[in-house]
Each structure stands twice: as C-alpha cells, then as structure tokens.
Amino acid sequence: xxxxxTDTIDVARVIEAVRSPKAGAVVxxxxxxxxxxxxxxxxxxxxxxYDAMARAELARLEAQARATWDLVDCAIVHRLGEVAVGQTSxxxxxxxxxxEGAFEAGRWLIDRIKEVVPIWKKENRADGSADWVHPMIxxxxx
Amino acid sequence: xxxxxTDTIDVARVIEAVRSPKAGAVVxxxxxxxxxxxxxxxxxxxxxxYDAMARAELARLEAQARATWDLVDCAIVHRLGEVAVGQTSxxxxxxxxxxEGAFEAGRWLIDRIKEVVPIWKKENRADGSADWVHPMIxxxxx
Amino acid sequence: MRIRVRLFAVARQAAGTDSVEIELPEGADIGQLRRAMAAGxxxxxxxxxxxxxxxxxxxxxxxxxxxxxxxxxxxxxxxGG
Amino acid sequence: MRIRVRLFAVARQAAGTDSVEIELPEGADIGQLRRAMAAGxxxxxxxxxxxxxxxxxxxxxxxxxxxxxxxxxxxxxxxGG
Numbered sequence: 001x002x003x004x005x006t007d008t009i010d011v012a013r014v015i016e017a018v019r020s021p022k023a024g025a026v027v028x029x030x031x032x033x034x035x036x037x038x039x040x041x042x043x044x045x046x047x048x049x050y051d052a053m054a055r056a057e058l059a060r061l062e063a064q065a066r067a068t069w070d071l072v073d074c075a076i077v078h079r080l081g082e083v084a085v086g087q088t089s090x091x092x093x094x095x096x097x098x099x100e101g102a103f104e105a106g107r108w109l110i111d112r113i114k115e116v117v118p119i120w121k122k123e124n125r126a127d128g129s130a131d132w133v134h135p136m137i138x139x140x141x142x
Numbered sequence: 143x144x145x146x147x148t149d150t151i152d153v154a155r156v157i158e159a160v161r162s163p164k165a166g167a168v169v170x171x172x173x174x175x176x177x178x179x180x181x182x183x184x185x186x187x188x189x190x191x192y193d194a195m196a197r198a199e200l201a202r203l204e205a206q207a208r209a210t211w212d213l214v215d216c217a218i219v220h221r222l223g224e225v226a227v228g229q230t231s232x233x234x235x236x237x238x239x240x241x242e243g244a245f246e247a248g249r250w251l252i253d254r255i256k257e258v259v260p261i262w263k264k265e266n267r268a269d270g271s272a273d274w275v276h277p278m279i280x281x282x283x284x
Numbered sequence: 285m286r287i288r289v290r291l292f293a294v295a296r297q298a299a300g301t302d303s304v305e306i307e308l309p310e311g312a313d314i315g316q317l318r319r320a321m322a323a324g325x326x327x328x329x330x331x332x333x334x335x336x337x338x339x340x341x342x343x344x345x346x347x348x349x350x351x352x353x354x355x356x357x358x359x360x361x362x363x364g365g
Numbered sequence: 366m367r368i369r370v371r372l373f374a375v376a377r378q379a380a381g382t383d384s385v386e387i388e389l390p391e392g393a394d395i396g397q398l399r400r401a402m403a404a405g406x407x408x409x410x411x412x413x414x415x416x417x418x419x420x421x422x423x424x425x426x427x428x429x430x431x432x433x434x435x436x437x438x439x440x441x442x443x444x445g446g
Contacts, residue, residue: 047445048374048377050373050419050422050438052422053422053423089445089446090446110446114443114445114446115443116424117443118373118419118443118445119443119445120373120443120444122374132444134412134442135442135443
C-alpha cells in the first residue's frame with residue numbers, strides 16, 4: 001500500500017494494513033515533526049512532492065523490500081502540505097514472519113525514501129523565516 | 143511506561159504514550175501470534191509471567207535503553223493469558239530525536255525481553271496438543 | 285532451612301504445583317538449591333543446566349548465598365515477546 | 366527541440382515558476398540539459414552539481430538522450446521522511 005495524502009495520517013489504519021496471521025512481527029516507523037532543528041524553533045513543516053514519480057519510487061522500494069526480506073505486507077503513507085509540530089509526516093509499516101526482517105526492512109525503507117523519493121521539506125520557523133531543506137546543498141544565505 | 147495485561151493491547155495508546163514534539167522518530171514493534179510454527183497449525187498462544195519480577199526486569203531494560211540511546215520516551219506492554227492468532231502479544235514503542243536511536247533501541251528491547259524477562263509462552267495447537275516453548279530446552283517428548 | 289521456591293511454565297507443569305519446599309543447610313547457595321531441585325522435583329532433572337534462579341526478583345548466580353527469608357524462584361528459559 | 370522541465374522545491378522557488386522551457390539541439394542528453402539549466406535558470410548555477418533529472422518519472426544519468434516528448438523533471442536533493 002502506497003499513499004500520498006494531505007490529510008492527517010491514520011496510524012492505526014497503516015498498522016491494520018499489514019497485520020496478518022502469517023506475521024510474527026510488525027515494525028512501524030513514524031517520522032514526526034520536531035519542535036526544533038539545529039537549535040531553531042520550528043512552527044511547522046511543509047512537504048511538496050513530484051507526485052507521480054514519488055508514487056512510482058515508493059512502489060519500487062516496496063517491491064524491493066518485499067523481495068529482499070520476504071515480507072508478509074508493507075504499507076507506506078507520506079503526508080504532503082503543512083504538518084504541525086508533533087504530527088506524523090511519514091508512516092512505514094512492515095510485517096514479516098520474524099522480527100529480524102521486519103526491523104531491517106523498516107530501517108532500509110526510511111533510509112532509501114530519504115535518498116531517492118522526490119519529496120521535499122520546507123521548515124517554517126517560529127521567527128517567521130522558512131527554508132527548503134536540501135541535504136548536501138549549502139545554499140548561499142541559508 | 144511498563145504494563146502487563148490480560149486485555150487486548152491498545153496499540154494506538156502505546157504509540158500516543160511516546161509521541162512528543164521533541165521526537166523526530168517513533169519506532170513501534172509488535173509481536174503477533176502466528177498461525178503456524180515449525181509447520182504446525184497454532185490455535186492460540188498462552189503467556190504466563192512471574193509478574194513482579196517481569197515488571198522489574200522490564201523497568202531495568204527501559205532504564206538502560208533510555209540511557210543508551212537518549213530516548214525521548216519508551217513504552218512496553220506485554221499481554222498475559224490467551225492470545226488468539228493475529229493478536230498482539232507485545233508492543234514496544236520508543237521515540238527519539240533521530241531514527242537511528244529509535245530503531246536500535248526498539249530492536250535491542252525486544253531481543254533482551256526474549257532473553258531475560260520471566261515470561262513464558264505456551265503453544266495451543268489446532269491438533270489439540272499444547273507445549274511450553276522453552277528456547278534451549280529440548281524437552282523429552284516435545 | 286526450609287526454602288519455598290516458585291515454579292513457572294514447564295517447571296510448574298512438571299511438578300504439578302506452583303511452588304515447592306526444599307530443605308537446605310543454613311548458608312546454602314543457589315548451586316546447592318539447583319542440585320536439590322533436580323533431584324527432588326519430577327521433570328526438572330533433564331533441564332537442570334538450563335534453569336536460572338531469582339532471589340528477590342533478580343537473577344542470582346550459583347555462588348549466591350540464599351537469605352533464609354528471601355523470595356526464591358526457579359526460572360526456566362524464557363519465551364516472552 | 367524545446368523541452369519543458371518541471372521544477373520543485375528550491376528550484377521552483379528560485380525560478381519563481383513550476384516549469385521552464387529549455388531549447389536544446391535534437392538528440393541532446395541530460396548533461397547538456399543540466400548545463401543549460403544552470404546557465405538559464407536563476408539560482409540553479411550554485412547547485413548544478415547536486416541536481417538530478419528524471420525522464421518519464423525515473424532518474425536518468427547525464428548520458429541519457431532526451432526523447433523529444435518525454436516528461437522531464439529537475440530533482441534537487443530530496444528531503445522527505
């Protein structure tokens with residue numbers, strides 16, 4: 001299951017999507033908006049996606065994770081638009097017969113999402129400033 | 143938060159217990175009752191604990207995980223009594239500033255729980271047989 | 285001294301009771317308790333090396349002296365999670 | 366040929382628009398597009414080496430020839446999750 005949504009992520013639904021009598025383990029990862037980064041107070045995060053390609057990349061990652069760890073099921077939901085501090089920006093749930101595969105797949109999926117899925121985050125700060133977060137880019141004046 | 147309970151585990155409550163504006167990551171692990179082990183159909187699992195010591199050991203593990211990974215919060219709920227196939231036997235949730243610590247702590251906690259917390263599982267099988275599961279013990283006739 | 289030992293899971297099932305009383309010399313240690321349990325409780329002899337013991341809700345090694353009034357438990361290999 | 370290139374995040378913000386049109390010789394590759402974008406789109410010159418490009422929703426290396434009717438996007442370093 002792959003979803004991009006501007007609504008609040010229903011975490012219980014993401015977990016239910018992967019539960020199965022075949023699974024002995026479920027691992028869920030939530031990315032949540034922190035109140036500060038680099039010592040600066042954050043008001044909200046804002047996510048933008050290249051929608052069609054983001055879905056395609058997420059589907060490729062899901063397929064690769066299922067094949068590598070013999071997952072029972074896998075669900076990935078990423079929020080777009082504004083995300084208030086404390087709220088969930090991404091939810092990844094995987095189920096597997098045993099816990100080793102579930103932990104490894106969950107960790108791999110979030111690591112890869114942060115490398116290849118065309119989704120970008122803007123930090124809206126308490127002081128009124130706002131910047132796109134681009135790892136590896138040291139923007140002049142940022 | 144440490145709980146042993148004979149009721150269905152409310153997974154949403156376990157997650158809410160660790161959510162925080164200080165956290166950028168939440169990792170949840172669920173152990174769920176599988177429909178078969180070693181090729182034999184399972185009807186339900188049944189958990190028994192040395193209650194006071196299990197709570198004490200879980201509290202020691204929580205304290206050690208908090209200190210090792212600088213967790214924002216940590217919650218562990220283990221079910222006792224009969225657990226039907228598909229249901230949750232244990233829920234572990236941790237939150238941390240970053241995902242590395244959250245994944246490592248979650249994985250370490252379930253590994254250690256399976257080594258040191260005095261809780262035991264009995265498999266009630268579809269064929270009417272039932273056995274306590276004791277890793278390392280090769281019981282005569284088991 | 286007479287020690288009451290809690291039993292769980294396969295040990296409880298083998299003994300048919302959730303605790304047994306074991307007679308030990310004053311100042312005995314967990315190793316002596318282990319051997320007395322293996323000899324005196326049906327079904328425990330085969331798994332004696334895998335048993336752990338707890339004194340007042342903490343694991344205790346074979347060299348630990350048993351306090352006469354402590355809470356003692358026999359802990360077969362655990363299988364929670 | 367005239368290629369429309371989608372822009373996102375910092376690239377969109379720097380250009381002040383969500384797509385730009387770039388004139389390239391027939392049979393040009395992604396490397397040529399990269400250099401043309403750096404020269405022609407305000408703000409992109411400083412980050413030209415960090416940009417990736419996608420052809421029809423898949424990442425494409427600098428040697429990839431650009432099909433005239435493909436869907437082309439400029440992908441600054443991503444920061445989802």
